[in-house]
Amino acid sequence: MKLADIIPLIELEPVVVIDDPDYEIETVCGCDLMSDVLAFSQEKTMLLTGLTNPHVIRTAEMTDLRFIIFVRGKRPPQETIDLAKEKGINLYLSPLSMFECCGRLYKAGLDSETMRSID
Amino acid sequence: MREQVLLQSKIAQGDFSRGGETSSNLKEALRKLGIKLTISRRVTIVTYEMEMNIIIHSLGGQITVYISSEQIRVVAEDLGPGIADVERALQPGYSTADDYVRALGFGAGMGLNNIKHYSDHFTIETEEGKGTTFTAIINF
Numbered sequence: 001m002k003l004a005d006i007i008p009l010i011e012l013e014p015v016v017v018i019d020d021p022d023y024e025i026e027t028v029c030g031c032d033l034m035s036d037v038l039a040f041s042q043e044k045t046m047l048l049t050g051l052t053n054p055h056v057i058r059t060a061e062m063t064d065l066r067f068i069i070f071v072r073g074k075r076p077p078q079e080t081i082d083l084a085k086e087k088g089i090n091l092y093l094s095p096l097s098m099f100e101c102c103g104r105l106y107k108a109g110l111d112s113e114t115m116r117s118i119d
Numbered sequence: 120m121r122e123q124v125l126l127q128s129k130i131a132q133g134d135f136s137r138g139g140e141t142s143s144n145l146k147e148a149l150r151k152l153g154i155k156l157t158i159s160r161r162v163t164i165v166t167y168e169m170e171m172n173i174i175i176h177s178l179g180g181q182i183t184v185y186i187s188s189e190q191i192r193v194v195a196e197d198l199g200p201g202i203a204d205v206e207r208a209l210q211p212g213y214s215t216a217d218d219y220v221r222a223l224g225f226g227a228g229m230g231l232n233n234i235k236h237y238s239d240h241f242t243i244e245t246e247e248g249k250g251t252t253f254t255a256i257i258n259f
Contacts, residue, residue, distance in 0.1 A: 055139065062142060064160060
């Protein structure tokens with residue numbers, strides 16, 4: 001699913017924009033546990049999370065994950081924004097809850113994160 | 120190529136603000152060497168988990184990453200306090216992390232399992248009151 005279609009679907013507000021709207025998102029991971037993100041995430045995964053500290057960016061960096069959505073309209077601190085810019089990671093806010101975001105994306109046909117190993 | 124040190128970095132106890140810097144530097148070094156992304160991702164995830172473990176659970180330590188033509192070897196050594204029950208520490212979901220660490224998204228008891236999962240070979244040497252050495256090998 002293209003980012004351009006996801007933006008209106010879960011009412012995204014941009015915070016850090018690196019990739020263009022044609023970027024294709026393949027899977028979504030809704031998670032507040034960083035080790036779970038490290039366990040399962042693939043490239044082309046969009047992370048939905050309620051955490052806004054800089055370790056979310058670090059975790060994304062290690063897994064080559066390029067899109068982070070902060071749910072329930074949580075604004076990340078400046079240090080998180082600065083690190084995302086430095087590492088080339090897209091940040092957006094959604095005013096919706098984690099459940100609502102996941103539900104709308106799933107209904108629209110986005111696959112859930114598959115629990116396969118990276119290699 | 121004979122094994123050589125690619126990176127060595129000291130990690131301070133409780134230094135959350137710098138947590139991940141070593142792994143980030145390693146990722147950049149692997150990129151410069153042209154290491155395949157699937158390998159580099161496994162190595163950096165393993166190193167990041169080890170780095171956070173030192174920050175969260177130990178009195179401080181260091182990470183050394185070795186590279187040869189066959190493999191990458193990540194060694195995390197800390198100054199203590201050692202792991203009382205290794206078998207339990209390896210159980211998915213088991214953690215001794217406090218609420219602050221959990222609020223950051225860590226301490227869910229999956230770190231060691233992740234290291235094991237992404238390594239081709241993983242060992243833990245620990246002695247209570249002394250320290251712990253984790254060694255993870257990822258083959259090319």
